[in-house]
Amino acid sequence: xxxxxxxxxxxxxxxxxxxxxxxxxxxxxxxxxxxxxxxxxxxxxxxxxxxxxxxxxxxxxxxxxxxxxxxxxxxxxxxxxxxxxxxxxxxxxxxxxxxxxxxxxxxxxxxxxxxxxxxxxxxxxxxxxxxxxxxxxxxxxxxxxxxxxxxxxxxxxxxxxxxxxxxxxxxxxxxxxxxxxxxxxxxxxxxxxxxxxxxxxxxxxxxxxxxxxxxxxxxxxxxxxxxxxxxxxxxxxxxxxxxxxxxxxxxxxxxxxxxxxxxxxxxxxxxxxxxxxxxxxxxxxxxxxxxxxxxxxxxxxxxxxxxxxxxxxxx
Amino acid sequence: xxxxxxxxxxxxxxxxxxxxxxxxxxxxxxxxxxxxxxxxxxxxxxxxxxxxxxxxxxxxxxxxxxxxxxxxxxxxxxxxxxxxxxxxxxxxxxxxxxxxxxxxxxxxxxxxxxxxxxxxxxxxxxxxxxxxxxxxxxxxxxxxxxxxxxxxxxxxxxxxxxxxxxxxxxxxxxxxxxxxxxxxxxxxxxxxxxxxxxxxxxxxxxxxxxxxxxxxxxxxxxxxxxxxxxxxxxxxxxxxxxxxxxxxxxxxxxxxxxxxxxxxxxxxxxxxxxxxxxxxxxxxxxxxxxxxxxxxxxxxxxxxxx
Numbered sequence: 001x002x003x004x005x006x007x008x009x010x011x012x013x014x015x016x017x018x019x020x021x022x023x024x025x026x027x028x029x030x031x032x033x034x035x036x037x038x039x040x041x042x043x044x045x046x047x048x049x050x051x052x053x054x055x056x057x058x059x060x061x062x063x064x065x066x067x068x069x070x071x072x073x074x075x076x077x078x079x080x081x082x083x084x085x086x087x088x089x090x091x092x093x094x095x096x097x098x099x100x101x102x103x104x105x106x107x108x109x110x111x112x113x114x115x116x117x118x119x120x121x122x123x124x125x126x127x128x129x130x131x132x133x134x135x136x137x138x139x140x141x142x143x144x145x146x147x148x149x150x151x152x153x154x155x156x157x158x159x160x161x162x163x164x165x166x167x168x169x170x171x172x173x174x175x176x177x178x179x180x181x182x183x184x185x186x187x188x189x190x191x192x193x194x195x196x197x198x199x200x201x202x203x204x205x206x207x208x209x210x211x212x213x214x215x216x217x218x219x220x221x222x223x224x225x226x227x228x229x230x231x232x233x234x235x236x237x238x239x240x241x242x243x244x245x246x247x248x249x250x251x252x253x254x255x256x257x258x259x260x261x262x263x264x265x266x267x268x269x270x271x272x273x274x275x276x277x278x279x280x281x282x283x284x285x286x287x288x289x290x291x292x293x294x295x296x297x298x299x300x301x302x303x304x305x306x307x308x309x310x311x312x313x314x315x
Numbered sequence: 316x317x318x319x320x321x322x323x324x325x326x327x328x329x330x331x332x333x334x335x336x337x338x339x340x341x342x343x344x345x346x347x348x349x350x351x352x353x354x355x356x357x358x359x360x361x362x363x364x365x366x367x368x369x370x371x372x373x374x375x376x377x378x379x380x381x382x383x384x385x386x387x388x389x390x391x392x393x394x395x396x397x398x399x400x401x402x403x404x405x406x407x408x409x410x411x412x413x414x415x416x417x418x419x420x421x422x423x424x425x426x427x428x429x430x431x432x433x434x435x436x437x438x439x440x441x442x443x444x445x446x447x448x449x450x451x452x453x454x455x456x457x458x459x460x461x462x463x464x465x466x467x468x469x470x471x472x473x474x475x476x477x478x479x480x481x482x483x484x485x486x487x488x489x490x491x492x493x494x495x496x497x498x499x500x501x502x503x504x505x506x507x508x509x510x511x512x513x514x515x516x517x518x519x520x521x522x523x524x525x526x527x528x529x530x531x532x533x534x535x536x537x538x539x540x541x542x543x544x545x546x547x548x549x550x551x552x553x554x555x556x557x558x559x560x561x562x563x564x565x566x567x568x569x570x571x572x573x574x575x576x577x578x579x580x581x582x583x584x585x586x587x588x589x590x591x592x593x594x595x596x597x598x599x600x601x602x603x604x605x606x607x608x609x610x611x612x613x614x615x616x617x618x619x620x621x
């Protein structure tokens with residue numbers, strides 16, 4: 001490495017093919033990264049713009065006047081902090097419940113041979129491809145009319161987090177079947193000998209699962225948690241149906257273009273600018289909605305990528 | 316000896332009973348929150364729904380809604396065909412892209428960690444409201460195009476640039492191939508955004524192939540090209556299957572899919588509810604059929620290394 005001649009040799013014509021290949025790779029990877037980040041960059045530049053910059057064809061990424069007040073205004077429109085708090089606790093509760101149930105069920109499918117297993121697993125596959133809107137309305141009606149033989153007051157299970165948590169705990173929320181599938185694939189790859197050794201040492205089946213298997217599966221659990229959290233975080237359909245009273249970030253973001261139109265047109269000063277102002281607010285809102293997820297993602301991504309490395313997902 | 320064996324079998328049977336305990340949450344959930352609503356939804360699709368003071372009333376209407384969806388309604392058939400065409404034109408591109416990306420991201424290079432984080436970022440950006448809000452943003456598309464137009468050197472938009480380049484080959488290559496390629500290039504953003512999980516699954520798969528296999532084959536004189544087609548590609552069969560199924564489902568159930576929006580609109584209004592249920596059942600049937608046929612075709616050719 002220290003010898004300048006060896007460096008020279010590496011740059012020599014014999015290695016040009018190699019260099020060209022790495023260059024092509026680098027261009028490709030950079031290009032894809034740019035394509036993925038590009039919409040975020042555009043939104044960020046929009047979020048700093050005044051409405052006039054939006055319609056000015058001379059303005060590219062950098063606005064003429066830096067308008068930082070977009071952010072406090074958006075935080076007001078979206079009731080950002082309340083909505084963020086609501087979203088975080090709901091997503092956390094739902095994601096934890098889904099991780100618990102889907103790993104439990106996945107383990108059951110991976111490690112036990114019981115009667116009717118094939119049929120039940122076919123049910124998992126059906127649940128995986130079932131469009132959520134096929135069953136959501138009957139589901140809503142059932143939850144609404146459920147009163148446990150008159151013991152519960154009317155509408156006890158609508159308008160609170162209970163339906164979402166019940167669905168999550170029974171692994172029947174949307175996409176839970178996919179998590180069951182992922183967990184099953186992971187547990188299938190764990191050698192039998194580990195459980196046998198533990199049970200010879202006197203641990204019961206349930207204890208083997210909770211104190212040994214779950215710890216081994218931490219990487220796949222993190223992956224499932226991330227997916228479940230993100231899904232609940234950005235969901236409007238199920239949350240809107242079962243817990244419509246709660247102000248979540250996804251709901252406020254969804255409403256930004258519609259009901260806020262009236263409020264915005266009253267206090268915005270420009271004439272043609274209202275559409276532009278709503279657009280700027282939507283771009284800023286999307287950024288502010290994604291931001292907590294990106295922060296979470298970068299904290300968890302090391303474990304997440306490791307789990308990708310290790311998971312022997314066999315189809 | 317025989318008794319020992321029998322005892323072991325009994326123990327195994329006893330242990331296997333725990334399986335029901337572990338699967339119980341899903342069993343209950345599937346029966347109550349999936350199967351029951353599905354059956355109710357079939358009932359809705361076969362009935363007329365009337366609002367009453369106490370709730371709703373069903374009267375049997377037979378296959379009326381199905382007839383309307385398949386024979387009378389102008390939109391449903393077109394949207395179903397569109398969804399199928401969209402899925403099957405994107406499927407090969409998504410699979411090829413994610414496989415290629417996985418191969419690139421597997422081996423170490425400076426900055427690989429960062430590149431991987433960015434490649435997987437779409438996983439958190441394509442779900443729910445985050446994906447659909449951009450469609451309702453009226454000036455975002457203009458902003459995106461204005462900036463890219465500048466990047467491709469003053470050509471009016473990036474899209475016409477693609478057409479221009481492709482038209483240079485129009486004598487040598489049949490038009491439908493060019494059309495397909497043009498669409499693939501235009502949709503490159505959608506394809507990248509739809510490939511997040513697939514790349515993850517392929518990388519996971521590539522890591523299961525033991526390096527000693529490649530060592531042995533290179534000692535035997537195989538080139539990198541040969542070992543790719545004879546080792547890597549066949550070993551990826553199960554993952555290819557998983558990704559194919561996942562991609563098909565993901566594309567059919569995507570929030571951006573116009574048919575899904577139509578069905579949701581129907582289901583939101585009470586008077587059209589039976590019709591909406593019928594359309595969603597037709598669609599669900601088609602998805603099941605497509606996934607089933609794909610599974611049957613591919614799983615026969617997949618090689619399982621045990």
